[in-house]
Amino acid sequence: MGRTGNQMFEIASLLGIALIYDIIPIIPSNTLLKRFFNLPNIADRKKYGIQNKVVHRCSRPAKICSISKEFASGKKISLFGYFQSWKYFETASSLIRNIFKFKQRHVYNANTFLSNVSLNGFERVCFHVRRGDFIKKARLDKGYAIPDVAFFEKARQFYLNKFHRVQFIVVSNEKEWCMKNIFNVHVSNFSDPADDLALLSLCDHVVVTLGTFGWWGAWLSGGITVYFDFFPQNGSMLALGTKEDYYPPSWIGIR
Template sequence: MKADHFIRTSTKSGYKKVCIHIRRGDFLKERQLRNGFSVADLTYIKRAKEVFLKRYSKVQFVVLSNDKKWCKMHIKGDVISNFTEPGDDMALMALCDDVVVTSGTFGWWGAWLSGGTTVYFKGYPRPMSPIDRRFNRTEYYPPHWIGL
């Protein structure tokens, strides 16, 4: 399995593996933004990382994204997945101990499958947007997940 090989060869043994799933790409299109799709900024990602840095003495972040170029420019010191197939990304999220999700259902499912602690972006969907008016946050985000 590619994801298992990636974890074994790209991360440090004995460290908690925390996946950060960063959804960008199509969520940045004008129509999507108007409807209420939103993209987490670096401030959110830094705050989410702090949750795990305070929790664990040894933590390693593994970044997955549909915008690897942006991640390589803005996120330093973390392992960035080189996978191009969604199934490989999903398997990698499921293998991580904990997950940080930004926006969208793909990251949500990866966090669910991981079964660990999940930190999610409370700005998705954008509050008071057309999507938000039809969105039930209490049904979408499990109560034990941490919203930032």
């Protein structure tokens, strides 16, 4: 289900849950992440006759939910949903980082970009800017919000105050908007999402705005993460009981 970031949450949660319950995880062969990573335990369910016995559906993507009842059955279990919480794989973080190692071509492309723009002695901070579909969602007023230019300046100032010598990079699905509105940055020219995600992961720190793609870039980077603290909007249905499950406690919210 979903695209890159969503499927990364699904696979990471599957592996984390499997580790907790000491069972064998099976990753469906139709995952698009096969192109990015060398994933373990990929299987075609139809080919190997893997049938649903017990189904667990995660109805609230970013709210962790118990699966102990399903595992008590002792049967095969299929997980459905987005599982957008770091808590599902909190105890398996080293395993997940090892599995989500990009194929060499994506690492090469990202490193080549960085070698062409990097300044010696500077901290590299990468903004992930997603707009597009989120602008449409924000108009529906269901808890979605879009960061304005002021947010990027606040985030920029946060890192400048902390490190003084900082270089800013942007990964975005709206490169033209970024070049017109966010100044003194290097905008990624990649069209392959795997290259952009590898670039995010190789930067020292990441600024997260909207979407799970940037979330994973920040998590894989492992630096100091700043996120847009007005998503989801407080009091909205989208925000109820999900924020602490979605954003790790070490991340810093800025509005």
